[in-house]
Amino acid sequence: MKESSVNDRILETASRLFYDQGYNLTGINQIIAEAEIAKASLYSHYNSKTEILLAYLDSWAQDFSQRLESHLKSIKGPKNKLFGLFEFHIEMYRHSNYTGCPMLKIKAEVPRTETAVWERIEKSKKAIRQIIKKQVQDMDNKSGLADQALANLIYYLLEGATVSATIASSPDDIKSALDSLKKLI
Amino acid sequence: MKESSVNDRILETASRLFYDQGYNLTGINQIIAEAEIAKASLYSHYNSKTEILLAYLDSWAQDFSQRLESHLKSIKGPKNKLFGLFEFHIEMYRHSNYTGCPMLKIKAEVPRTETAVWERIEKSKKAIRQIIKKQVQDMDNKSGLADQALANLIYYLLEGATVSATIASSPDDIKSALDSLKKLI
């Protein structure tokens, strides 16, 4: 019944390569070479490269929401939780080589016809927007904007600042967005 | 001295395919087939696929800034020009199949080691930020934010809303961002 570590090595290696060098530029042969497993073993765990991609997206989404939740848990108050959301993204630049949201990277590589992939991307973004919306509803909104409009705005700020930060290779844009947000709400 | 239409057909076809299905998923053979040219002709105009990519990025950047400039020219006042910038992006969804900023799409497909590609991406984004910054400096900034902070915020809004719109396949997010911006400044 014990979970095979082979499956873990496949997913860890594939995740790293998909993220660092792109999905289409990562071949099955590179995955098995760096994971040090046999090709037949890979195809007994996954039926296709696409299945590995879906597992990558799912595991990343789960890991992300889990780490975000534990980061926000200790923060009191909806406004501070929103600030914490930005700080969480700033932190991602410190650990590891953050080069942008994995979902957005895959989105640019995979055609819309791959519905299973796109569903996961949309689901992941809806989850973030829902988290923001909940905090806005719980807080004292004196911005002059409706709750939904403010929640949207905060989401656009986060998404835009994160994209900018990956272009500039620096978290400064997220910091700037956070500073402005603190003055707005 | 007349410009060969072969070169145009290469660039037009490659641009369409790179944008619609991605750079890595587009092969030289598909480009020459759909452009109805010979492979040797393509390689007499470009030395490599990467050169075609660079020409695509350059021609898109030039076309974009030209169309934006002519869109903003008739608009009076810096605030209205900023609103016009968002409206320009909303318009892009109506014409053609807009599926996101070409620069951002390529960014997700090409490794950072391709410096020539990344330089063009950064240059293109800096140009937009500069346009926004100029309007902010020219306008009556009563937002409570410093000019640079406000310019950043507007840029994040635009970038984030555009990304969101391509995920939702609807310009609603850009409209929402524009509505909020109008209340902010």
Added chain:
DNA sequence: AAAAAAACAGACAGACTTGTCTGTTTAGTA
């Protein structure tokens, strides 16, 4: 009309792609 330039078709090289299959070896369990 002759010379030069450009585009043509398409074979070819060499390396890569995903996925299948055969057979062997290791590991866990009854």
Added chain:
DNA sequence: TACTAAACAGACAAGTCTGTCTGTTTTTTT
């Protein structure tokens, strides 16, 4: 200890990729 399940190595198929090259035909210029 015998049985079963999993992982192993690696050849192979059938196709893709970029880029080169040969030789022919069309177009343009002188």
